[in-house]
Amino acid sequence: MNYFNYSRRQANEVYVGATPMGGAYPIRIQSMTNTVTMDTEACVEQAKRIIEAGGEYVRLTTQGVREAENLQHINASLRAQGYQTPLVADVHFNPKVAEVAALYAEKVRINPGNYVDAARTFKQLEYTDEEYAKEIQKIRDRFIPFLNICKENHTAIRIGVNHGSLSDRIMSRYGDTPEGMVESCMEFLRICVEQDFMNVVISIKASNTVIMVRTVRLLVEQMEKENMAFPLHLGVTEAGDGEDGRIKSALGIGALLCDGLGDTIRVSLSEAPEAEIPVARKLVDYVLKREGHPYIPATEAPEFNYTHPSRRETVAVGNIGGDQLPVVISARLNNDLEVSEQFKPDYLYCGQRLPENRR
Structure with missing residues (x-):
């Protein structure tokens, strides 16, 4: 009879400033500011609260080029005060913003659903093979220059897929499905591998925990088929606040952590960002306590009820x-x-x- 211990999936190492992740590094915890990115002082003060609560990455929204450029001042102010925590720029819709942000942030998050593809219009729901191939080429033309900037500046990227922002093109082939979310991510990952850019983290999120868990598992399965081992960022979109937000996050993130998946997590609560950190820490610490505990699959030990408990008579x-x-x-x-x-x-x-x- 074979015994199995809980073990974490072996992912590539990714270098995000002075705080690498993946590989044998700890599961990193992060949060996101809710201040206006043009308000340097407010962003710096909130980032400090996140860091002092235990946050290892701080993400800031960057709607436009001006916000991306202001990351330079936020970053410089934090470093001058002795804080070395990496900053992550959150970019949607505009590849130019991502290219500027890559100069001043240690990591840039892009959304495949709207990085090149137009926002969902539902006007074109059928694509010929030729039209589909042209759209993929358009992604390559815009994405590869961004990867080159990231290479030059040692900037990591996160490919962050959201269930609610799949493009019309993906919807035309896969619908609003986990399979569509996975393919939206894989299109970008294949270009990263082709360009030998491996400093990549992936997230694939939904507000529905069942969809989120199923999609991440499906993504890992697909990556294994294509010999990829990129680290995973876990999170439930807009989990809420109070008990509801904590329970929802525990269900989605906790289930995947128990699978051995996840290299960084963010618990997304509609509260002060620093309030997310202890919740995330508790989830990680709880799951890590399982490491080394014996586990016997039911298929190999049918006489035991480790995985299929029966009700007491x-x-x-x-x-x-x-x-x-x-x-x-x-x-x-x-x-x-x-x-x-x-x-x-x-x-x-x-x-x-x-x-x-x-x-």
């Missing part, structure tokens, strides 16, 4: 136990909340209404 009492479905019992503790007499917990026992003398 009990005697039925009323409508509880035996072969019946579990019963949920709720206690109403708010005296101001009116509850129908038939649903008051102290009037019910095993689904049966108690007689007056036993209430």
Whole structure:
């Protein structure tokens, strides 16, 4: 009988400023500022709070060339104050912005869905093979010069696919599916490999945790088929705040971390950015505690119930136990909340209404 231990997927090493990731490096934790990128002082102060909370990368939105150029001042101010944490530029729609950002940030995130392809218009949902090939060539023409700038400046990139921003071209062949998200990413990765540019991180996100988990697993499977091992950035898009945001992130990110996937994570909460860091740290620390624990696949040890636990046998009492479905019992503790007499917990026992003398 073979025993297996939890182990992390072996990914390429990627150099992001002074904080490399992938390979044997720790799972990195990051957050994103919500300040205006042209406000240098506000960005620097918020970045410092993220870093002091434990953030290892700080991402900033860069809507235009002016914002991309201002990264130079934000970066310089942080370095002057002794902070060496890498900055990541978040770019959409404009390849020129990505090219400028690559001069001043340690990593640039681009979205394949709108880097070259037009934003979704739903006007052209059918492409001939020739039209499709021309669009791929258009990607090459715009993407390769950007890779050359990144090579010259030792800038890493993140290819960040979002479920909600697939292009009309991808939608025409694959629909709004995990397969479409994977192909949108692979188109860019194949160019990176062809150009011998390996300083690449990948994210493939959705607000639906089921889609997010399935798509990342599908992407890893496809990369293995094509002999790629790029590191993964994990996150659930717009998870929310409070318990809901934390639970949603734990489900999506946690499931993949348990698979051994993930080299950097961001928990996306609609709260102060520094509040994301302890949540991410707790997820990573919890999963890493499983390292070294024995695991026996059910296919190799059918006599054990490690992966398929069975329900304990009990005697039925009323409508509880035996072969019946579990019963949920709720206690109403708010005296101001009116509850129908038939649903008051102290009037019910095993689904049966108690007689007056036993209430």
